Amino acid sequence: MGRGVWHPLPAESPDGPWDAMHEELSRTGSAVLYAAMSGWLPEGAAEADLRRRLGRDWRRYEAFARPRMRERFVASRLFLRHAAAAVLHTGPDLVDLAYQPGGRPYVRGCDQIDVSLSHTEEMMVVGITRRGRIGVDVERADRRLAHTGSERQACTPYELRRLDAGGDAVRNDTMVRLWTLKEAYSKALGQGLRFRFTEFGFALDGDGSGDHGGTGDHAGAGRRAADRGGEGIRLVRPDGTPVPGSEWQFGTFPAGDGYVVSVAVCDTGFGEVADLSVGTTLDDGLLDTLLGTPADGYGRSDGPAGLPGAGAVQVDPAARAEGAGHREP
16 A cells, blocks of 8 residues: 555535545545535534534533634534544444544544544645544645744744745745644644744755755745655754654645645554454454443444443533644744
8 A cells, every 4th residue: 555645635515525535545544635614514403413413522512602613613523523434434423522632633432543633714624544643734825924923933944044045936835835734743743832843844845955055946846746745845853954764744735715735644653454444443242341231233323433332421521712732823
């Protein structure tokens, strides 16, 4: 099976590109999907139905006072649940989302996959991998970052030199790519705000060997590398020297109407799970022991992530406000 980071797939509705997603997972071990929020809002859903579909996230949903924030939360969580459910061959209402202290989501009881979620304005992005860890980030392509405080806040000395060398014509495009790459990498690490963006950098021209000077088409080369699956993007130290190892793959891509999506995937080296179905990841006898009930099948709606009899777990308290761990430029 190949490796790499490939173009995100559009997911306009819960009908999704699930077959294409499975093909991508089989081919590379990872898949990234993007969607407009409007296609994932449950029109006219009764409160009881929405509560069932959100599961533990219902308490988080109730904590939002502003209707627009509630809509964004609902759409993004349903998007993530449907994508994870398609991978695990279960129902989206059975996917039990939980959150790490920094706000990073994961599917409780299903560590055979890793997930990541990002959204801005009307655009949402979900990343799923079976290789190890994944992080995704999305931003408006025309978000003004060049010649602002964002450069000093986010860029290493090497990256600042390369921005100057590239010229003003491509400076903002390059900044957006760097910013989203750093967000995606931080999310994959689970570090959030604890990892300063000036402590690591990216070489977008594919060599990662340091500052070569000149005024070459740095951003253009980076875009061409991204078109090849991100193979030209390298993680580098603040001075531009390459970070050894090949476990990380990166990519930045255009998506939707004027957005940029960046992806970071780490192959942790523990091998791959060939069968991701939640119905075959646990032995029936083990289920009997763990749950104290007969493991008489999967797909029932009385427990999260397809585990029968697990529906009586206490609901988590409302977590921190949406957007925790996301830096504003």
